[in-house]
Amino acid sequence: MKGSFRQSIAWLHTWAGLVVGWLLLSVFVAGTASYYRADISRWMRPELQGAAAVDPGQGADQAIAALKARAPEARQWHVRLPTTSDGSLGLQWRGKVGPRENLLLNPATGIPVQVRGTLGGKFLHQLHYELHMPPLWGR
Numbered sequence: 121m122k123g124s125f126r127q128s129i130a131w132l133h134t135w136a137g138l139v140v141g142w143l144l145l146s147v148f149v150a151g152t153a154s155y156y157r158a159d160i161s162r163w164m165r166p167e168l169q170g171a172a173a174v175d176p177g178q179g180a181d182q183a184i185a186a187l188k189a190r191a192p193e194a195r196q197w198h199v200r201l202p203t204t205s206d207g208s209l210g211l212q213w214r215g216k217v218g219p220r221e222n223l224l225l226n227p228a229t230g231i232p233v234q235v236r237g238t239l240g241g242k243f244l245h246q247l248h249y250e251l252h253m254p255p256l257w258g259r
Contacts, residue, residue: 143251151248157241164240167233168208168224179209179227186225187211202227208235 153160162169183199191197191213200210209227214220224233239246250258 147248147251150244154241154245154248157245159241160244161240161242162206164238165236167235168206182225182227182230183209183211186223186230187213190223191215191221208233 179201180199183201187194187197187199190211194213194215196214198210198212200206200212202209207227209225211223211225212220224235225231226233246252252258
């Protein structure tokens, strides 16, 4: 202890207040920034931009052709067409055994797109919402 009981409690109160204050500040800043999470994600993955002006029908044709070539025997296909926030064509399929497989294509050319391994704005949203901890603790 640091001297008297009152001094010890004052020391504890100071440091607990600093820790909780910095924690709350990081939660509030991450929450404010997560309002723009779609824009931050788009900015952090520029390779997905520039293809959203493609006709959705053309994107669907590219998706069907790619799935027939890569996974003709799959039990399940899932196609995500390009949007203004994500210009890529998302393909997902599940074979007879094994996990789901994912592929991102450029909808104009049908060429696979290599995406950076970043969470983008989702990182800030998870930091604000769960502090990157198990849900029971973080929430």
